[in-house]
Amino acid sequence: MTEPTPEETAKVLRSYFRDERLTSMPRPGRKRQIVLEQIVQHFEPGRRYLEPDVNLTLRQIWPQDVAALRRYLVDARLLERSAGEYWRIGGRVDM
Numbered sequence: 001m002t003e004p005t006p007e008e009t010a011k012v013l014r015s016y017f018r019d020e021r022l023t024s025m026p027r028p029g030r031k032r033q034i035v036l037e038q039i040v041q042h043f044e045p046g047r048r049y050l051e052p053d054v055n056l057t058l059r060q061i062w063p064q065d066v067a068a069l070r071r072y073l074v075d076a077r078l079l080e081r082s083a084g085e086y087w088r089i090g091g092r093v094d095m
Helices: 006-016 030-042 051-061 066-075
Strands: 048-050 079-082 085-088
Touching (some): 006 030, 030 066, 048 051, 051 066, 051 085
Antiparallel strands (some): 048 085
């Protein structure tokens, strides 16, 4: 899959977010990946998070189904998990 253009990314984010809240989850595919890559920006690279902390962050973005959102982020290879801890492994990193 090719990288989305900045214009495509902006259009998708406008369609699925109001302020910092996700309004609906796109179907699996390119749009969902763009949405998930935006969400993972709320997690610092190199930092480990306990599941309750991940839930707290995700609840502010999409309170409808935090468990599904965690799973989507892991399945998209943006977060990794082990022994109740999560850490960021993907997404863009602004320097």
